[in-house]
Amino acid sequence: MGLFDAAQARLTQFLERVERLEARYRAGKIRVHVPEALLDSGRAVEDLVEQHMPLSHAAMQAASRSLFFSLPVAFDPGESIGPYLGVVDRDASGKAYRFLDMGSLIATHAYGENDPVVVQAILESMPFVVSRFAHSEYQTVLSLRLKEALNRIAPAGTPRHFVVNTGAEAVENAIKSVLLSRVKTSEDGDGGFVVSFEGAFHGRTLGSLAVTHRKKARLGFPTFDWPHIPFPVEEPGAPKETLRREERSLKQLWDLLVSGRLPHAEKSKDTYRREMDAIDEFLTHLEPDPAAVKAFVQAQRETLSPDVVRRSRRVAAVLVEPIQGEGGVRASSARFMRKLRLLTRIYDVPLVFDEVQTGYGMTGRLWAHELFDLPCPPDIVTWAKKAQNGVLFVSEELATFFQEERKFNTTWEGDSVGMIRLLARLDKLDLDQIRRVGERARSGLEALAHDYREILKHVRGPGVMLGFDVIRADWREVVRDRAFRRGLVLLPAGERGVRFYPRYDTEPSAIDEALALLRATVEDLASGRVAPEAAPALKVRVGTLAIPVETIETVDLTPATFDALKLQIQAVELERYGSAAEPTDGVQAGRTPLLQLPLGTLETTVASLGAIGVALRDRVSGRVVAYALGSALENHDEEGVASDPHFGENNTFYLQAMATLPTVQNAGEIEVHLLSAIRERAVAAGFQFLSTLIEERLKDTGPDWLRTAPVLQHLDNYLQSGVPFAYFQVNLRQDG
Structure with missing residues (x-):
């Protein structure tokens, strides 16, 4: 037997x-196939996956020591085709389960899975798959062909x-290049700041x-104190509102340009108005x-005073996404972008377009900024x-700074397999096809939004970069959860947005099936078959984490703070005790929904009298x-009240609700801290x-003052949950 015979057979x-799947997909014969049991809204998705998709569950659990977030199934590329993602699990007949992905793997895939063109390119380029060269010193014929x-x-x-290697690296190097440009060319050698x-x-x-101006992304990380201005969504x-937003954004940028963020710099409204009128x-x-354009820019520059020019050099660049993807599939007007380009050009400030997500055809144009018909091109474009x-694409002027020895260097300079995949399709981009696919998807989404105005709104986006809003932010996860249970993968964007990103060559049958699944999902919500509060966030973290008490912030709950945190508090309840829907058999997979x-x-x-939270x-x-x-009013635990000798004396605080995330490894320590507070x-x-x-286990794991407190009543199977509870009474003037 030869060395590679087994591998060749596989x-x-x-x-x-792949050949069979491709033929069936192009003939419209591939469909979503998931366990019907996933539609049981009374149970969390991960619990249903554990029971009905055991291979996925086992794979997730085996990896649970790793720190990651993921959809709760293990996908199998070998059973995937087009936008249909296979998983490792099979039904009783051996047929692979498949989901329909309308997230394009977070916008990373232009074409479908196991695209025959790409498969052939990989087979023909096997040496580059086997060996990954460090291109910073060892260029290959493949890396040079990509360049x-x-x-x-x-x-x-x-x-x-x-x-x-990544989009973040492309942006990071764009930032470094503009900062270095300012260091090398400004009088004071200050790199300045990026807007x-x-x-x-x-x-x-x-x-x-x-x-990046999203609190969750930045929280806890020290970084540069750089300004941001409003993004004037069209x-x-x-x-009129769009114009007002644009004016506000441009004025704030102009203030930064003429002041350089220095105190006491003149920011005359008349001067601003005169310059904008000229533009x-x-x-x-x-x-x-x-x-x-060149003559106009030069004429406007000549009106700027030397002090203004000097201060404007503190602005190293303006960085903008043509369309904000993660931010909610939000776009500004072409009018705004044209003004932005001229204003930055007049003040000699580089304009950087982040096209990490939008680049290479997604909007129906090769580059999304082409939609704006700019008076002059940008200075940098990032893509990933x-x-x-x-x-990172840069102008000739900024390219000078990349010649600085080793200031711009990365070991790999890209992954060879990624290069093969890109080159296989690079010259086959069909923008008309992208627009046709996008038009079919968008018209279907608009029909849905028309039929369910109380749930969906604001369908938007060019090409296949589509999105829509769910009327209420807390319903968005319900829509995603229910869609996933039906086999449709949707990704969030912004506060209440949902992305709908077909692949460039998606078959009409797949678009139609995705729309039908989304319609059924929305109908579940509209008809009341699924409660709006019934779903936690679909994306789950596998494994648990220890959270040191010293990293915990204690927030007192008032009506105002509760309103701000209620969705997170609800999520703790959901993850601890399962769905709000009433189960049929009491305890289900470790959760106790009742x-x-x-x-x-x-x-x-x-909001009640004497509330403490x-x-x-x-x-x-x-x-x-x-x-x-809890509060001074006992209105939850009727079973325990009968045994409380001080009920009605108005001297008792009743702790009525408590929950800790089940994924916290040191939950006992956290609960002691919580109860003590x-x-x-x-x-x-x-x-x-x-x-x-409260759960009787706290008699052993709770703080000392609770362990020694008298138990007035034991409830072995509280609310048929299978969980033993106990009614404690603590004398606050004696215990502690």
Whole structure:
């Protein structure tokens, strides 16, 4: 038997399977196939996966020591085709389960899975798959072929390029290049600062975090104190509001340009108005003539004082996404982008377009910024995702700074397999096809939004970069959860947005099936078959984490703070006690749904007389990991009240709700901290007793003052949950 005979046999089987799957997919015969049991809204998805998709569950559990977030199934690329993602699990007949992905693997895939063109390219380039060269010193014929190919698609005005590994690296190097440019060319050698936009997401390295303005992404990380300005989202139905937003954004940018963030710099409104009027006038009569643009820019520069020019050099660049993807599939008007380009050009400030997500055809144009018909090109364009690596395109002027020895260097300069995948399809981009696919998907989404106006709204986006909003932010996860249970993968964007990203060559049958699944999902919500509060966030973390008490922030719950944190508190209840839906068999897969308190009950408690509540928030993640809540009014635990000798004496604090995330490894330590915080506040409020119906295990794991407190009643199977509870009464003037 030859050395590779077994591998060749498996490869032959794979190729035959791909050929069959491709033929069936193109014939419209591939469909979503998931366990019907996933539709049981009374149980959490991960519990149903454990029971009905055991191979996925086993794979997740085996990896549980790793730190990651993921959808709760193990996907199998070998059974995937087009936008249909196979998983490792099979039904009783051996047929693979498949989900329909309308997230394009977080916008990273232009074409479908197991695309025959890509499969063939991989087979023909096997040496580059086997050996990964460190291209910073060892260029291969493949890496050089990629560099040559990038010349053919480089955006206008940015003909030079630098290959890295990820989008965050591309943005990071863009930031480094503009800062170095300022260091080398400004009088004081100060690199200055980069201006970015509210709602932006540019990556998770420290530099890219400085221009990312999402609290969850930045929380806890020290980074540059750089300014951001409003992103003027275009509202097609409200042109005056759009103009007001654009004016506000441009004025804030102009203030930064003329002041350099230095104190006491003059920021005359009259000067601003005069400059913007000149830009408006020029754009109104603009001919596509670079010479005219150059002459206008030069004339405007000559009106700037030397002090203004010097201060404006402190602005190293303006960084903007043509369309904010992670921020909610949000776009500004072409008018705004044209003004932005001229304003930055007049002040000689580089304009950087982050096209990590939008680049290479997603909007129906090769580059999304081409939608704006800019008067002059940008200075830098970053690209990744569909590039399968990271790419930085720069102007000739900024390319000078890349010649600085080793200041711009990365060991790998891209992954060879990603290069093969990109080159296989690079010259086969069909923008008309992308627009056709996008039009079919968008018209279907618009029909859905029309039919379910009380749930969906604001369908938007060019090409296949589509999105829509769920009317209420807390319903968004319900929609995603229910869609996943039906076999449709949808990704969130912004506060209430949902992305709908078909692959460029998605078959009409797949688009239609995705829309049908989404319609069934929305109908579940509209008809009341699924409660709006029934679903936690779909994306789950596998494994558990220890959260040191010293990293915990204690938040006192008032009606105002509870309102701000209620969705996180509800998520703790859901993860601890399961779904709000009533089960048929009491205990289900370790969760006890009947113990979960509805959000309305908690809202009533926090607003009641003598209410005391505490939420423990992890300072690192910003997430609520535990909470406790009660009041002077006992209105939950009727079974325990009968045994309370001090009921009605108005001297007792009743702890009525408490939950800790089950994924916290040191839950016992967290619960002691939580209960002690509640006790401290009850004492300060003048209560003599603390009574609570609580899990009996806390008799052994709780704080000392609770362990020694008398138990007035035992409930072995509280609410048929299978969990023993006990009614404790603590004398606050004696115990502690």
